[in-house]
Amino acid sequence: MKMTTSTAAPDTSRDTSGADQTRLALIQAALKLFGQKGFDGTSTREIATAAKANIGSIAYHFGGKEGLRSACAEHIVEAVSAIAAQAIGPAAGALAGPMDRETARGILHAVAERFVMTVVGNPQAVPFVQFVLRELSQPTTALERIYDGVFEPNHKRFCLLWEKATGQPAASRQTMLTVFTIVGQVMYFRIAREAVTRRMGWADIGAAESKAIAATVCANIDAMVAAAREE
């Protein structure tokens, strides 16, 4: 027999056709599980169950487990691009022309703060970050896509911002490495989340804790900018 999939009718009005709905559900479920338990640690059956889909759907829509991983990477690239465009997009236009150093420093603060909130504080972004971090530690073609679509463009933008704030050329080795250290400061709180909460005596890294982290990072940025300007 079959149960009437009455439970599957929560909000059919919102989404598109059934096929696309299945694809999206699979991607979201896979993204979450891959992030939580890793690619190898997640079975296709788990994914299908979480997505309320059939196991065969994975092969049908993505060709297999590996194809689903690629689709997840593509999904992340699109999502991050949208977020990034919204975050530092408005300032992108101004980024092309000249800019006051203090203005650039202010934007640097805003970007850093938003970065912290998204990467560390936002529970919804956890699967994304976790997925990327896993891919980083074991490079596949999925990482290739993420690097081209996320890492490089955003790193370049950040370097450009650094140039506006300090005067150091964006393409210099020194600037690029420095930007990496800034990114690392933030990312580490996600990576070593477990160690941080224990050491800090925090039950969780919520909005309040994220704010404290952001303040620390911004203070570091100020100190680094000030030092860089003196050179």
Next chain:
Amino acid sequence: MKMTTSTAAPDTSRDTSGADQTRLALIQAALKLFGQKGFDGTSTREIATAAKANIGSIAYHFGGKEGLRSACAEHIVEAVSAIAAQAIGPAAGALAGPMDRETARGILHAVAERFVMTVVGNPQAVPFVQFVLRELSQPTTALERIYDGVFEPNHKRFCLLWEKATGQPAASRQTMLTVFTIVGQVMYFRIAREAVTRRMGWADIGAAESKAIAATVCANIDAMVAAAREE
């Protein structure tokens, strides 16, 4: 009904005790493979083959795959403790008493540089770091051991050093977070190694590249210390 196990006489030249040798070989092989491919991505057969041991040895010596993971964690704790003791151990005695600010800053530099070389530059330390990072993203009892044996004691020491260099109390939230950002700066170059090499146009992160990274981190530390002293 038995085959003459004539093949079992390849190298009677046993070095140390056979049992401990097998255990160590299994741990080292597992550590390497777990770090490279992840816990779930590594099969017990792979480990046994790499260690030139029998599959059953894993269950015999460690109770199972999970027990081998715990043994790896314990092995790391011991190894890192030895390295840490050698690195900042000599200064541990001086750490208890008063210390000149500039002296503390110098030690800070030395520790950071050594940290970079070990985590990022030393190919032999790769499996260790990779293993820990994987455990961090998926907390198990193995992480518990590593946190208590590695993270907390070293973080505390670093905070104390920060206090000597800046005057800010080691146990303050600000200091602890700042130290995390310093650690994160370094660790990120290992985590995002793939992204870094591509962006920097490096073929690899060797001694020369590690030196450049260390210089950048030390410059950041100087800037942060200077800013912290002014408060």
Next chain:
DNA sequence: TGACGATAATCAAACGAATGATTAAATCAT
């Protein structure tokens, strides 16, 4: 010292369970 017996350790083989993939039939949408 030298043989003996107990324990420790290794080994090849096989177990059941779970994996990703595949199939053909059933169902859906247009």
Next chain:
DNA sequence: ATGATTTAATCATTCGTTTGATTATCGTCA
């Protein structure tokens, strides 16, 4: 009705673990 999609069942393979037999190690007693 036809093509797109979902479903249930089955595929071969690989997984971690277990097994019983074999070999190595070592303390004990003659």
